[in-house]
Amino acid sequence: MKHRVELRNHPIELHKFRIRLAVSAAFVVVLLAILYVRFYYLQITREEHYHTLAEAxxxxxxxxxxxxxxxxxxxxxxxxxxxxxxxxxxxPSKVADIEDTLDELATIIEITAVDRQRFRKLMKESKRFKSLPIRNRLTDVEIASFAANRYRFPGVEIKARxxxxxxxxxxxxxxxxxxxxxxxxxxxxxxxxxxxxxxxxxxxxxxxxxxxxxxxxxxxxxxxxxxxxxxxxxxxxxxxxxxxxxxxxxxxSLDLGLQEAAEKAFGERRGALVALNPNNGEVLAFLSKPGYDNNLFIGGIDQENWNLLNNSIDRPLNNRALRGIYPPGSTFKPFMALAALELGKRSPEYSMSDPGYFSLPGVNRRYRDWKPGGHGRVNLHKSLVVSCDTYYYSLANDLGIDNIHNFISQFGLGKRTGIDIEGEVSGLLPSASWKMKQYKQKWYAGDTISVAIGQGYNLTTPLQLAFATMMIANNGKAYLPRLVKQIQNSQTGHIEDVPAELLYTLNLKPSHLEIVKNALVDVTRPGGTAAKAGANAAYTFAGKTGTSQVIGIKQGERYNEKSINERHRDHAMFIAYAPAENPQIALAILVENTGTGGSTAAPIARQVFDYFLLGKQPESTVAQVTEVLEDHAHEHL
Structure with missing residues (x-):
């Protein structure tokens, strides 16, 4: 029997084993070192960072x-x-199918078509992860019904708001x-x-x-x-x-009672009224008719109501007091009269014959007065009382457009007043340089004639007219119009007054102001264009009527209200202040498409003054009175 020969070399194998063991051990040590370093980095070096994340x-x-x-x-x-x-x-981002969800919700809570339209509008305007209301002001029964079915509606919640x-x-x-x-x-x-x-x-x-x-x-x-x-x-x-x-x-500063009185005096008419305190610029009334229900916009207005408001021919969303621009008509004349006196172009005694028209030298055209046949002999006082156009045609030709612009712009016409709500427009007080810049045309003498009676390129807002009227009432002081009178701290209850801000004071001669102011008082007395509005008043007030043209009239034709579409009829305007001796309120009124200032706008002012000074409630509608001086004629101003 032969013995097997052992071929294995134990010393060599043992050596190799020891090498493998050392390599494995080294590998384990390296891994442990890496793990240790990582642990140290996470738990020591980055401890604060990851603690913050964990807490988050x-x-x-x-x-x-x-x-x-x-x-x-x-x-x-x-x-x-x-x-x-x-x-x-x-x-929306948490709901798989919005329409299916709305259909399911409608089985337990009333969701109307209007609710759905408003919700879709909000979805278009907002990001998908935002929580959007589908129904506001839930009843107790609706809250209970949803609470019992809440598990069926992921992404839908009831929230207290x-x-x-x-x-x-x-x-x-x-x-x-x-x-x-x-x-x-x-x-x-x-x-x-x-x-x-x-x-x-x-x-x-x-x-x-x-x-x-x-x-x-x-x-x-x-x-x-x-x-x-x-x-x-x-x-x-x-x-x-x-x-x-x-x-x-x-x-x-708004007096809601006065606002209600003005609204009631207007009745169903369209227009605007702005009333200021001439002693500090506070806004006492600020009315634009028609208005709208501002509650509709809080949760996002639905399409149906938006269309009704936005497409209405009455334009209820248009703030006429702030953004409506209209020719000022004859309400422009008191400022023209002051310009004539201050610039030395007319004296109080100067008078002229009024044949019922004015013609520029070398021009084959007649600029008619509102009264056929004219007013006879007219001085500055009478020109305001009877609103004589011819007097101001002649005056404007002597003054020139740049003198008119430079002087009257001091009263705030053609520029923003700076009232404390946004959106005010500037209107337009034209000049020769403006026309050249706007139309690349030179200024013509005929352009000046139109401006003189508050027509042509002239455009102003009811707020600007109230501001200018305030400056006549208070002898040239320009106060910043403001609506906020006081601010109350919600924590302490402390009330802080918003101080009046005097912007500037015009350097006007007291005698010139007195002449114009006396004439404005006589406008409201027998013989004046607002005599009916001033009849039997328990106080004295001053004012100026005006009529703002909507469409032009061809030369040689007379204005016929009945033959014109209602929306194309002239606007009635009136500026006034009271009491005349110690003014406490100054206002401007615009009534759209209703004719002359004396017949429509002035009676509204009378009712507003009666409420403010006497506490008398206005009538539900304004009587359709017609001034004696305007029975058979139309005052273009």
């Missing part, structure tokens, strides 16, 4: 939206307020404005202004009017809660809380 997963920061400040009139009547209610809201409300609706819509959903454009502006952080959790922002102009005062400061959550994202407890700071309350 455990703790949610929830914004607490502040209550919006309230808005009151000068007597404490509420114009904008808040109330709490529950809303049904959907986060604070809603805005405007109790007075149309009558103050153009002053107060409204809030509405924040859109992408608003977000961009907030980020640009550095206010975006303060709007976390906020869904609404002021869009127009006081709500927009005083947004920072009204919004307040957003608070926050640190809430501990579980792995499913459910709240466990509140760790800390920073209370939100409510927005400040605004007290307007």
């Amino acid at each position: 997963n455990r703790i949610s920061i929830l914004p607490l939206v502040p209550n919006r400040g309230l808005i009151y009139d000068r007597n404490g009547r509420v114009l904008a307020q808040n109330y709490s209610a529950y809303a049904l809201e959907i986060v 604070v809603f805005r409300q405007y109790p007075e609706k149309e009558i103050i819509s153009h002053v107060v404005g409204y809030i509405s959903r924040i859109n992408d454009r608003d977000l961009e502006q907030l980020e640009l202004n550095g206010d975006l952080t303060n709007y976390r959790g906020s869904h609404h922002i002021g869009k127009i009017g006081i709500e927009q102009s005083y947004e920072r005062e009204l919004h307040g400061i957003t608070g926050f809660e640190e809430v501990e959550t579980d792995a499913a994202g459910r709240s466990i407890r509140v760790l800390s809380r920073t209370r939100p700071t409510s927005g400040n309350n605004l007290i307007l």
Whole structure:
């Protein structure tokens, strides 16, 4: 029997084994070193960072939206307020099929076609991860019905919300404005202004009017809660809380009673009225008719109501007091008269014969007076009382357009007043340089003739006319018109007055002002164009009637109201202040497509003055009176 020969070399194999073992051990050591370094990096070097991330997963920061400040009139009547209610809201990004979800929701909660239209509009304007309301102001029964079925609707929740409300609706819509959903454009502006952080959790922002102009005062400061959550994202407890700071309350100079009186005096007519305190520039009334229900815009207006408002021939969304531009008509004449006296072109004693027309030298055209046959001998006083066109045609030709522009622009016509709501337009007080720039044409003498009686290129707003009238009433002081009278701190209750701001004072001769002011008083007395409005008044007031042309009249033709479409008829205008001896209120009135200032606008002013000075309530409608001087003629101014 042969023995096997052992071929294995144990020393060599042992050596190889030891090498493999050393390599493995080294590999393990390297891995452990790497693991140690990584642990050290995560737990020591980056401990604070990852602790913060862990806390962020455990703790949610929830914004607490502040209550919006309230808005009151000068007597404490509420114009904008808040109330709490529950809303049904959907986060579109968390819902697989919006339409199916809405159909299912409609089986337990009433969701109308209007609700759906408004929701689709909000979806187009907002990001998909935002919570959007499908129904506001849920009833207790609806809340209970949804709570029992909540498991069926991921991405749908009931949330407690604070809603805005405007109790007075149309009558103050153009002053107060409204809030509405924040859109992408608003977000961009907030980020640009550095206010975006303060709007976390906020869904609404002021869009127009006081709500927009005083947004920072009204919004307040957003608070926050640190809430501990579980792995499913459910709240466990509140760790800390920073209370939100409510927005400040605004007290307007507006007198809601006076606003109501003006609205009632207007009846169903379209137009505007602006009343100022000539002693400080406070806005006492600011009416644009028709108005609209500003509550419709808060949650996002539905398409049907939007179409009704936006397409209405009456243009209820147009703020006529702030943005409506109209030829001033004869209300321009008092400023022309002051220009004549101040620039030495006319003396109080100067008089001229009025044959009923004026002709420029070398021009074969007659510029007619509103009264056929004219007014006979006319001086400056009479020219205002009877509103003689011919006097001002002649005066304008002597003054020239640049003198007219430079002097009358001091009264704020053709420029923004700076009132504390946005959107004001400038109107137009023309000049030779303006026409050349605008039309590349030189200025003609005939252009000046039209401007003299408040027509032609002349365009102004009711606010500007009220501002200019204020300056006559207070002897040349230009106060900044303002709607906000006081601001109340929501935390302390302290009320801070918004001081009057005197912009400038015109250097007018008192004797010249007195001449014009005496004539304006006589406008409201027998023989004046507003005599019917001034009859039997318990106080003295001054005013000037005007008629603003909508369409031109061919040379040789007379204005015939009955033959013209109602929308093309002239506008009635009136500027006035009272009491004449110590003015407390100055106003401008525009009534669209109703004829002359003496027959329509002046009676409205009388009722407004009666309420303001005597507490007398106006009639429900304005009587259709016709001035004796205007029975068979049409005053173009």
